[in-house]
Amino acid sequence: MVKTVIIPHNVTVYISSQTGLTINILSMRVYGTLQIGSSINSSLTTFTFQYPVNMMIFKGGVLQDLTLHHRWSVSSNTIITIYYGGSFISSQPTTLISNTNNSTATFNSSISGPYTITVDLQGKIQNYSxxxxxxxxxxxxxxxxxxxxxxxxxxxxxxxxxxxxxxxxxxxxxxxxxxxxxxxxxxxxxxxxxxxxxxxxxxxxxxxxxxxxxxxxxxx
Incomplete structure (x- = not known):
């Protein structure tokens, strides 16, 4: 298990593996830009988080969806928090799919913090402003x-x-x-x-x- 991954200001990291994120990371702290998919490699249709993820998008940070179908598979016990000054962007609404019970929730293509997305142990996806x-x-x-x-x-x-x-x-x-x-x-x-x-x-x-x-x- 990797305890913490930090993306600093003015740094862009993209993940475009067809198998998704296969590393068990305790927390991801994003101050720069994290791209799910990539403008360089546009063949990724959907994305799977193989483990629960605790992702924090801080002031100035950006979480961006560049997958073709804008569909993410997420694990139970996941939380994505977008703090004041942080944002999520996509070319169209992104759908999260629980890999526990296949329930879904679709989120706007542009979200500004504060905002939280949670996936509980039963796979229920919930959002909060x-x-x-x-x-x-x-x-x-x-x-x-x-x-x-x-x-x-x-x-x-x-x-x-x-x-x-x-x-x-x-x-x-x-x-x-x-x-x-x-x-x-x-x-x-x-x-x-x-x-x-x-x-x-x-x-x-x-x-x-x-x-x-x-x-x-x-x-x-």
Whole structure:
């Protein structure tokens, strides 16, 4: 597994392999341009992400679809986040296909951040007009299996300079902190289930609660 791939500003990287992206990458941080397909090699019709991908398009970064049919096959536990100043472009709308249940979702040919595309463990594809993190399994928020894409919403991924993150704890989910991880970063926190702030305080909400967090959310 490759932990992190970074595409710097003013650098363009294209992936035009017929087999798609076959490397298991924990996160991709795009500050330059990432092209799926290539203007040089125009024979790629569709693209497959063989593993879950956590792709972050930061300010000035561009994710571009150059495939002929504009169809991407994506794995469960995938998240694509487009931050303020980042963008996605294509010559026509791009369709994402879940390789779990073949469900599809089609997205505009031009998207500006903030924007999030998620694929949960059941293969459902969802989009949000914000930077969003949601647990796909109940448990410790420090565990890879707990958060879509395998990364918790920490400072490096939810900087206030990038607008922070919205995160949601769904109904019937029980999320707790990890001993070696004491902070997460959020703007709006939507709690429908149960969130354990400390070992002796356990908050339960019978109805949806929206909580405004001005800066860092600190867990005891």
């Amino acid at each position: 914000s930077i969003k993190f949601a647990p796909c399994e109940s448990g410790d928020f420090g565990l890879n299996s707990t958060w879509l894409g395998g990364l918790a919403p920490t400072v490096g991924r939810c900087s206030p300079n990038d607008g922070g993150c919205n995160w949601i704890i769904p109904t019937n989910f029980n999320i707790t902190r990890r001993n070696n991880q004491s902070t997460i970063n959020g703007v709006n926190v939507y709690i429908y289930g149960s969130f354990e702030i400390s070992s002796w305080v356990h908050l339960r909400y019978q109805q949806a609660l929206q909580q405004r967090v001005d800066a860092m959310l600190v867990l005891c």
